Amino acid sequence: MTAPASPTPSKPLSQDELKAQVGRAALAYVARGEIVGVGTGSTVNKFIDALATIKDEIKGAVSSSVASTERLRALGISVFDSNEVEELSVYIDGADEIDHRGFMVKGGGAALTREKIVAAQSRKFVCIADASKLVEVLGAFPLPVEVIPMAARRVMRQFAAMGGIAQVREKDGLPLVTDNGQHIVDVTGLKITDPLAFESTVSQWPGVVTVGVFAHQKADVCLLGTSEGVKTMEFAA
């Protein structure tokens, strides 16, 4: 008697392959003939590479960082200033964490301020991420907060009073300087159970430029890369 054949398990894809998969899948959300909002990061880089394959079908992009602008232009995609465009139909970006409501932590690549601006001018936010980014509660990933340098210590003390541990992000032994000429404070030890309230509170602290919780500019859709294929999650407004 022959044993019944067991189903062949799908081969796990590398993180890079998962990112490429969702980068390609996001093309389905790009309105042809329009300008698309483009985020920042390693997952978005895969999207930009995919976007280049349809570059003749779009008008161009509004970019959320110097790095994305350079990649877009190198691939022959026109980049518009966000002030030149009133509204975008879609914004495609990655995340450091996303929960089941579409709330996110972003800014691991220090681009959070421009990302929040472009997200705010877009009607739909499509988050592209590999499955490791999906969490129950935001806060395991160090929360990035862009601050005006003279406020850094005070902001860090405010996070300490909340139970967080904050430190200034460094690059080559010096405080990292963002595209906007500011610094980043990364905060660990927080459990962000009410992202809307948290974002509102921290955004009002003097010297905070942008907090990396994206709750008021949350995702409408998440394309999650898994070894079984792209899972589409849609979130209620």
Ligand SMILES: O=C[C@H](O)[C@H](O)[C@H](O)COP(=O)(O)O
């Ligand atoms: O500042 C960077 C952004 O918020 C990125 O979208 C985020 O850090 C995710 O990046 P990655 O796709 O490289 O994980």
